[in-house]
Amino acid sequence: MKVKIFRWRAIGPLLVLFVIAGILWWLFADTIARRESQKVGTQILGAQVEIQRLHLDLRHGKVLISGLTIASPHEAFKNLLQADELVADIDVVPLTEEKLIINRIAANGLRFGTPRATDGRAAATSGDGIAGRVLAETRDWASQFQIPVLQLATGKVSIDSLDPRRLSTIPAATALGARADSSRRAWRAAFDSLRLAPTLDSASAALETLRHARATDLAALNAARQAIDRLKRARDRVTALDRGVRTGVAELQAGLAGLDSLRRRDYAFARSLLKLPSLDAPEIGAALFAPAALKPFERVLYYVQLARRYMPPGLLPRATTGPSRVRRAGEDVRFPKERALPAFLVRTAELSFLLHPTSEQPQRYAGRLTGLTSDPALYGRPTAFQASGPQLAAGATLNHVRAIPVDTAGASVGGITLPAFDVPGVPLTLDPGAGTSQLGFTLNGDTIRARFAIRSTNVRWTRDSGFTNSTIGGLIWQAVSGISNLDVEARLSGALHHPDLAVRSNLDQAIASRLRAVLGEQVAAAERQVHDRVDALVDPKVGPVRVRVNEVQAQAQAQVAQQRTRIDELQKNLEQRLRQLLGGVRLP
Amino acid sequence: MFALIKLIQSLFGALHSEGTEGQLAAGIVLGSCLGLTPLLNLHNAVIFAALVLLNVSFAAGMLGWALFVPIGFLLDPLFDWIGHQLLLAESLRGLWTSLYNTPIVPLTNFNNTVVLGSVVFALLFAVPLFLLTRWAVVRYRVTVGERVRQSKFYRALTASKAYNVYKMFRP
Numbered sequence: 022m023k024v025k026i027f028r029w030r031a032i033g034p035l036l037v038l039f040v041i042a043g044i045l046w047w048l049f050a051d052t053i054a055r056r057e058s059q060k061v062g063t064q065i066l067g068a069q070v071e072i073q074r075l076h077l078d079l080r081h082g083k084v085l086i087s088g089l090t091i092a093s094p095h096e097a098f099k100n101l102l103q104a105d106e107l108v109a110d111i112d113v114v115p116l117t118e119e120k121l122i123i124n125r126i127a128a129n130g131l132r133f134g135t136p137r138a139t140d141g142r143a144a145a146t147s148g149d150g151i152a153g154r155v156l157a158e159t160r161d162w163a164s165q166f167q168i169p170v171l172q173l174a175t176g177k178v179s180i181d182s183l184d185p186r187r188l189s190t191i192p193a194a195t196a197l198g199a200r201a202d203s204s205r206r207a208w209r210a211a212f213d214s215l216r217l218a219p220t221l222d223s224a225s226a227a228l229e230t231l232r233h234a235r236a237t238d239l240a241a242l243n244a245a246r247q248a249i250d251r252l253k254r255a256r257d258r259v260t261a262l263d264r265g266v267r268t269g270v271a272e273l274q275a276g277l278a279g280l281d282s283l284r285r286r287d288y289a290f291a292r293s294l295l296k297l298p299s300l301d302a303p304e305i306g307a308a309l310f311a312p313a314a315l316k317p318f319e320r321v322l323y324y325v326q327l328a329r330r331y332m333p334p335g336l337l338p339r340a341t342t343g344p345s346r347v348r349r350a351g352e353d354v355r356f357p358k359e360r361a362l363p364a365f366l367v368r369t370a371e372l373s374f375l376l377h378p379t380s381e382q383p384q385r386y387a388g389r390l391t392g393l394t395s396d397p398a399l400y401g402r403p404t405a406f407q408a409s410g411p412q413l414a415a416g417a418t419l420n421h422v423r424a425i426p427v428d429t430a431g432a433s434v435g436g437i438t439l440p441a442f443d444v445p446g447v448p449l450t451l452d453p454g455a456g457t458s459q460l461g462f463t464l465n466g467d468t469i470r471a472r473f474a475i476r477s478t479n480v481r482w483t484r485d486s487g488f489t490n491s492t493i494g495g496l497i498w499q500a501v502s503g504i505s506n507l508d509v510e511a512r513l514s515g516a517l518h519h520p521d522l523a524v525r526s527n528l529d530q531a532i533a534s535r536l537r538a539v540l541g542e543q544v545a546a547a548e549r550q551v552h553d554r555v556d557a558l559v560d561p562k563v564g565p566v567r568v569r570v571n572e573v574q575a576q577a578q579a580q581v582a583q584q585r586t587r588i589d590e591l592q593k594n595l596e597q598r599l600r601q602l603l604g605g606v607r608l609p
Numbered sequence: 610m611f612a613l614i615k616l617i618q619s620l621f622g623a624l625h626s627e628g629t630e631g632q633l634a635a636g637i638v639l640g641s642c643l644g645l646t647p648l649l650n651l652h653n654a655v656i657f658a659a660l661v662l663l664n665v666s667f668a669a670g671m672l673g674w675a676l677f678v679p680i681g682f683l684l685d686p687l688f689d690w691i692g693h694q695l696l697l698a699e700s701l702r703g704l705w706t707s708l709y710n711t712p713i714v715p716l717t718n719f720n721n722t723v724v725l726g727s728v729v730f731a732l733l734f735a736v737p738l739f740l741l742t743r744w745a746v747v748r749y750r751v752t753v754g755e756r757v758r759q760s761k762f763y764r765a766l767t768a769s770k771a772y773n774v775y776k777m778f779r780p
Binding site: 026028034035114117118119120343346349352353355356357361 | 647649658662682692693705707713714716724726
């Protein structure tokens with residue numbers, strides 16, 4: 022029987038199925054595209070992306086987005102930006118290659134930093150994906166900086182909490198005392214092992230015999246010569262012992278000097294318990310403003326590192342996490358090809374936005390973004406962004422065309438209200454008011470160079486009521502409350518993994534000199550008190566040890582010297598008597 | 610429960626249909642492709658169209674799909690590994706690069722490790738599966754097939770309305 026290959030009657034139902042699928046696509050394409058855009062945008066940026074309405078008009082190559090909101094990846098209840106409307110002109114043909122080429126985007130009604138009702142941070146809460154990893158890396162990077170803490174003495178200076186067990190000198194003194202005792206025993210044993218008494222006794226006897234002997238008494242002469250030889254050997258042994266004693270004594274003396282060094286360390290430790298304020302101007306600048314100054318660096322670095330992950334240089338295959346689905350996501354590997362279109366490209370984006378939109382005279386700004394692409398090597402030109410307007414100039418370049426990426430960003434914003442912040446370690450709140458802020462950032466390969474500055478001429482200070490009784494808090498208040506100008510500058514330079522941070526402000530010197538003038542005496546008195554307290558704990562232990570070491574040293578050295586004198590004296594007498602008997606004649 | 614009943618209906622319906630063993634085995638193989646690979650991909654539209662248009666057992670296809678979906682989930686780590694090895698193989702880079710830059714082909718998501726790994730596995734598995742299924746159907750029909758056909762259980766099963774729907778697509 023011949024079996025038919027095709028089931029022709031099924032063509033009808035299959036066509037119906039495809040028509041139904043087409044109708045469903047037509048009905049739900051906008052919704053699917055909106056949801057996918059939200060999902061992909063959230064995954065890429067690490068922050069919630071919300072779109073109120075999205076309309077695909079593939080016939081005319083247009084995509085209309087209304088009500089776009091992108092949450093801030095760093096702040097819980099803040100948006101990075103909102104846009105009233107975005108119109109994108111896209112190339113339809115590259116869509117068949119799963120490539121999104123946007124010729125032009127026109128964005129209107131952009132607003133930045135608006136509040137939101139829910140926490141929109143995706144990467145920070147989940148830690149998943151590329152954005153989550155980059156966020157964790159930049160946080161680690163920011164936490165590496167050792168920011169000095171400006172601690173204030175808030176009450177009477179006291180070191181009651183000084184625990185003798187935490188002082189280094191006391192255990193070192195005990196150990197040195199034990200070492201001195203052990204040296205004393207060792208040297209005594211070594212001295213006994215010299216067995217000098219028989220040598221000296223036999224030498225004395227030989228000398229006595231020689232006194233009554235004549236020049237022809239060869240036996241007495243030989244006995245005297247042998248006694249001299251024995252004395253010489255004994256002196257050599259004493260000299261060797263002396264060398265050992267000297268070395269041991271030097272070590273014990275070094276131990277005593279070490280006790281002095283440890284005592285200085287104990288002074289420093291006890292001083293740290295006092296919470297005395299730093300009087301060094303650069304440290305004060307870093308303590309006051311480094312935490313606030315690091316934030317913009319950390320955020321710019323986050324976006325730059327994201328760009329480096331999503332826009333890598335070169336044309337090698339790139340693997341990224343696949344789409345989320347019930348089945349395992351796997352990895353999507355992209356294969357860029359020379360002289361082909363990149364997977365994603367925004368040729369031009371025209372941005373227009375308002376600052377202070379609710380004020381009587383809202384300020385209109387314009388920006389332009391060109392060459393935003395997933396494959397910079399294929400596009401061949403860097404991504405560039407610039408924006409300008411009244412009191413605003415901003416620009417950024419992401420150059421990933423060559424093997425070593427170079428990213429730069431710069432912005433100068435004037436007339437904006439800078440947020441008030443608590444000055445760390447000091448009971449003060451600083452409200453910079455309307456001022457100018459500048460940011461410069463360059464990441465060339467792995468070398469970073471960045472600068473952030475804030476300038477304001479109408480600074481307001483608020484004193485924390487909880488610290489009204491703090492003497493030093495009051496002094497700092499007196500030093501800064503009359504200052505209405507603020508000029509802060511933070512600089513970052515060096516290798517990205519370990520850069521140098523320098524922060525200075527016009528307040529550093531003011532606070533430092535004020536503290537030094539008023540607190541200098543108090544600090545000196547407190548430090549004297551610290552020394553006395555440490556001495557009171559340390560001296561009873563160190564004093565006896567010092568005495569014991571000196572005793573051991575004197576005893577050993579005296580014993581060596583005494584024996585050496587005795588040997589020398591006997592040898593000298595023997596030799597003298599021999600010369601008298603022989604009258605200068607040398608016997609064979 | 611309904612799905613289970615449908616599955617059992619499909620199983621017995623296919624085994625006792627007038628279709629040849631080859632038609633049943635081919636249906637199972639096409640269904641296994643649907644089940645082993647992630648469903649919402651372009652290649653599965655082609656496989657589904659083939660299942661409908663080719664004179665193979667549609668019920669066997671549905672049965673194969675249902676049977677191989679859990680196996681697909683279980684074998685996803687293997688598919689991921691196979692896909693990884695193939696996509697990142699130096700010798701195949703030229704092939705993948707040209708396919709990736711050819712219209713329509715990227716819409717198949719072949720550049721996803723799980724998709725490529727599962728498709729390759731399903732293709733390699735197709736021939737042994739076809740031969741094994743055909744042998745099993747032959748054995749069933751010559752041994753217990755007739756007894757099952759006479760059983761009350763089978764009559765009750767084939768009397769349901771769902772069976773009528775199935776008959777529309779039987780070979």
